[in-house]
Amino acid sequence: MFDGPFQHSIVKRAVEKGIVEIHIHDIREYTPNKHRSVDDYPYGGGSGMVMMIEPIAILIEKLVSERPYDEVIFLTPDGLVLDQSLSNRLSMSGNLILLCGHYKGIDERIRERYITMEISIGDYVLSGGELAAMVLTDSIIRIIPGVLSDETSALSDSFQNKLLSAPVYTRPAEYKGMKVPEILLSGNDKAISKWKEDQAVSRTRERRPDIYQKYFNEY
Ligand code: ADE
DSSP, X not given: OOHHHHTSHHHHHHHHTTSOOOOOOOGGGGOOSTTOOOEEOOTTOOSSOEEOHHHHHHHHXXXXXXXXXXXXXXXXXXXXXXXXXXXXXHHTSSOEEEEEOOTTEEOHHHHHXXXXXXXXXXXXXXXXXXXXXXXXXXXXXXXXXXXSSSHHHHHTSTTTTSSOOOOOOOSOSEETTEEOOGGGGSOOHHHHHHHHHHHHHHHHHHHOHHHHHHHHHHO
């Protein structure tokens, strides 16, 4: 499942440049039982299967005996909702373990004993933590210095300065009567910066009043 996203573009480049290493581990390979089962029925009844403690515990203990980890993160819809400031923080950390749950959940004792941080990528339920882990990985890796060739471009992203980004245009200057805003063709850097800032502010006010409110409370 991880091959597609991790074999492409920015994540792939970061790995090729030696800036990050990604290791995928299959929990099924750490099952002590001969059926290689990783899940079982929930105590107390209820629907769905629960991921068992032992294979996950064996794997995490093996990993932490091999190198130090800054966080052991469990991807779960009841975790802290991911935002840019959390990605920024994690991009400055060392090794991370991302644990993807499946089925109905994982045995709570894993969370109590091994997990240091729980992250959700939004208020909706995915069928597993894998897609969430890919989203988190991408958002962390792309902002590590040296990953993007134009280092300033990650900094001008939406959310990086706490506002949405201004709209962007490229050639042609006119297409079927639709014109690029005159100011962007003016060569007046100061006026262009001001325009971008104004656009970012008005776009944020219209589309994300929640973010807009926070921005003006802070500044
Ligand atoms: N696993 C299932 N849904 C998820 C979500 N929204 N965020 C993180 N992990 C998940």
